Amino acid sequence: MDVEKVFHMNGGIGVTSYAENSSLQKRGSDMVKHLTTGTVLEIFLSTTPKSLGIADLGCSSGHNSLTIIKDIVEAVQGTSSNMLHPTPEFRVYLNDLPTNDFNSIFKALPEFYKGFEVEKNGGGPSIFIGGYAGSFYRRLFPNNCLHFVYSSYSLHWLSRVPPALYDEQNSSINKGNIYISESSPPLVSEAYFKQFQDDFNDFLCSRSQELVVGGRMVLILLGRESQDHVDRGNSFFWELLSRSFAELVSKGEVEKEKLDSYEVHFYAPSKNEIEDEVRKEGSFNVDRIEMIEIERDHDKDGRSYGTAIAMTVRAIQESMICHHFGEGILDNLFEIYGRMVDEEMAEEEIRPITFAVVLRKV
Template structure:
């Protein structure tokens, strides 16, 4: 499966869209907003460029991407006034894979520009926003054209499913599991770790060429607490997807063989994983690395399991449909998913953790 051609968040603004099911991501972004804004402020104090280059990598198609840009503009405006420096122009590049619903982002731009002008009595900064489709595992932008890079909930997605998950005959070595599980052989964890190393190193190398010296990155990424890849955090949500798909197999909706060869291109790094790779690649100084948890929050009348199921569906729908075809009943699949989440939460809390990473180009 070519991840770059298939993977995307569910577009539009319907009930199962990412736009309607990305409140968790927005909450995480808000929780570390002070870190993001401090970083952009420090950068601007140090560089005071006339033209500020900003990229949001993995911008997706919901309301979250443009809200970040608005926050950055406001912080830079305030800083400019403090130091009596002319306000720079803003060059903003929104990046995601080519199949992303960029149209919904572009359709919201007129309102975005109008609101900015309205708040500033028809004045305001010059902001130029462009879409940059493509994988961030490789070069996207010209040399030294960016000052600040932001990526939220994107870097735990690998460039591909690790090839080592399949033997020389193309058969899965991790049957019945979509990710690393208790029943997975040790080589599965190693395969995912190797792919993360390869991808994250390429990401850092590519960004180091695109950022000016002293440029900053703020990365928000799902992770894990310890060295064990299997816990009741982010890996457990994939365990629940495996169980839900197994129910679909038992009901004759999908074939066991199809389930056996379905694996997610995901990796939840540990703190050490991130630190070691930054150090090994050598282009960046690690300014900050903090771990946090997001409190459970659900809409009125909705169970936690249902909320989680809708979020996972908005993220996985494109991949599931491509792999299993039209025969898969996603409504039933994710109804079962939500039910299992609620049952598990009644037994023991699940604690997915997130890292915020701040890097400075050397």
């Protein structure tokens, strides 16, 4: 499966869209907003450029896509005013895969610009926003054109399903599982880790050429607390999705062979793995790593936690599942998944970990 051609968050504003099912990601980015805006101000104050280059990698669509840009612009505006310094122009590059719903972002731009004009009585800051389609595991922008790179809940998605998961006959070595599980052979976790190393190195190499010296990055991604790949965190959510598929197999709604040949292109790194790859690549220093946990909140529609998680995962994974299994299983699959999450949470907490990483180009 060609991930770049298939993978995307659900577009639009419908009930299963990413726009309507990304509140968990929004809460995570809000928890480290001070870190994001503070990092931008550091690079602005140290360089005071007339034109500030900002990239949001894996921007997706919906309410979250422009919120952080607004926060950054307002922070720089306020600091510039306090310094009696002219506010710079803002060059904003919104990136995601070509299948992303960029149209929803573009439709939201008039209202976005209007907000600044109202606040400034018709004369807002100069903000130039464009969409850049392509994988962030490759070069996207010209040399030294960026001061700040932001990526929220994107870098745990690998560029591809690790090819080492398949033997010489192109048969999966991880049958019955869609991610690293307790029943997975050791080669499975090795394959995922190797793919993460390759991808993260490519990401760092590409950004090192696009950022100015001293440029910063804030990367928010799912991870794991321990060195064990299998824990009661992000990997356990995939374990529950595997069990949901298995229930459909037992009912004859999904072929076992279809499940055996499906794996997700996901990896939750540990803190040490992130730091090791940054050190090995050599273009950046780690200024800061924070580990956060997003506490459960009451759903706005009164849904259970399991249902909210199921809708979030569906908004992210629907394109891949439809491509492999067909769309006919979606409703049943995520109904089962939501129930399983609720049952597990009633027994013991599931603790998904998020890392916020601040890197500085040396």
